[in-house]
Amino acid sequence: MTQPGSPAAPPAGTQxxxxxxxxxxLRTSAYRRTLALSAAVGVPVSLAAFWxxxxxxxxxxxxxxxxxxxxxxxxxxxxxxxxLLAVAGVAVGLVxxxxxxxxxxxxxxxxxxxxxxxxxxxxxxxxxxxSLPFGxxxxxxxxxIALGGGLALLLRRLARAPVTPGSTALLGAAxxxxxxxxxxxxxxxxxxxxxxxxxxxxxxxxxxxxxxLLSSGIGSLVFTGFGRWTGLSTGSLSLKPGVxxxxxxxxxxxxxxxxxxxxxxxxxxxxxxxxxxxVFVSARRTVARTALCALAxxxxxxxxxxxxxxxxxxxxxxxxxxxxxxxxxxxxWGA
Numbered sequence: 001m002t003q004p005g006s007p008a009a010p011p012a013g014t015q016x017x018x019x020x021x022x023x024x025x026l027r028t029s030a031y032r033r034t035l036a037l038s039a040a041v042g043v044p045v046s047l048a049a050f051w052x053x054x055x056x057x058x059x060x061x062x063x064x065x066x067x068x069x070x071x072x073x074x075x076x077x078x079x080x081x082x083x084l085l086a087v088a089g090v091a092v093g094l095v096x097x098x099x100x101x102x103x104x105x106x107x108x109x110x111x112x113x114x115x116x117x118x119x120x121x122x123x124x125x126x127x128x129x130x131s132l133p134f135g136x137x138x139x140x141x142x143x144x145i146a147l148g149g150g151l152a153l154l155l156r157r158l159a160r161a162p163v164t165p166g167s168t169a170l171l172g173a174a175x176x177x178x179x180x181x182x183x184x185x186x187x188x189x190x191x192x193x194x195x196x197x198x199x200x201x202x203x204x205x206x207x208x209x210x211x212x213l214l215s216s217g218i219g220s221l222v223f224t225g226f227g228r229w230t231g232l233s234t235g236s237l238s239l240k241p242g243v244x245x246x247x248x249x250x251x252x253x254x255x256x257x258x259x260x261x262x263x264x265x266x267x268x269x270x271x272x273x274x275x276x277x278x279v280f281v282s283a284r285r286t287v288a289r290t291a292l293c294a295l296a297x298x299x300x301x302x303x304x305x306x307x308x309x310x311x312x313x314x315x316x317x318x319x320x321x322x323x324x325x326x327x328x329x330x331x332x333w334g335a
Contacts, residue, residue: 042218089294093287103127108274148179
């Protein structure tokens with residue numbers, strides 16, 4: 001007879017607790033093999049991602065700095081984005097039309113961490129190389145996720161490792177984390193963002209987190225070592241303003257709330273517009289419509305340069321190069 005107030009024993013046949021399921025998963029030989037494979041693919045995936053980013057950075061420097069300088073301009077003129085983005089639009093349209101994978105996922109659909117078919121990697125890489133350095137207002141995160149996940153699955157195929165849905169998801173996440181590790185300047189941030197993208201929770205959260213952290217840490221080491229050894233830059237979202245950050249007060253926090261709501265509303269509208277544009281471009285005459293949309297983006301960058309007297313490079317590409325200056329000198333930009 002149980003005492004009053006004592007907890008009742010769980011009924012027989014109930015599901016095991018979360019910790020028990022996690023312990024059982026970690027003890028399986030299949031999961032341990034996946035962890036070992038995640039560590040093994042972290043190095044080649046990180047090397048591929050490093051040279052991919054370094055190549056994009058060098059091409060962007062050539063198009064936006066070296067070429068204007070060789071033409072006699074100290075900075076790109078206001079009309080500079082127009083021909084570059086027109087060329088990018090035609091090139092991306094041809095990649096979408098001719099190569100498998102349609103050049104990667106639609107940016108307006110958001111990031112996803114599912115493993116990329118290795119057969120689509122050439123199209124993803126070519127689309128990124130034909131758009132990002134030319135001024136497309138996108139970041140390299142989505143191509144890196146596709147590159148990392150696709151290479152991880154390709155290496156598994158070459159190693160003739162067993163193919164299961166679970167290992168595909170874990171290796172795809174691990175490869176993407178290894179490729180993402182340099183963008184945010186921190187291995188932990190890249191792994192956490194990837195887990196957020198995957199939408200994992202409970203036992204699956206920990207199961208995805210371990211290989212992602214392992215590959216992300218290896219990737220961060222590779223990026224740091226090769227960056228210092230070669231002297232090449234890959235770009236990073238880590239901010240080093242170089243000035244003391246002012247202390248927040250109550251007014252800053254209160255102003256942040258309506259600003260967050262306003263920014264979210266604008267972003268929702270932009271994503272809705274982006275999805276409609278994606279449908280318009282993919283319906284027919286893909287090359288011509290892609291070039292038209294790219295030219296429209298170039299017109300926006302040219303209008304910014306004409307209206308502000310500043311360089312169009314500040315609003316072209318992903319904007320990563322301007323983030324540090326914006327954080328250090330926010331008053332240099334008008335409201």
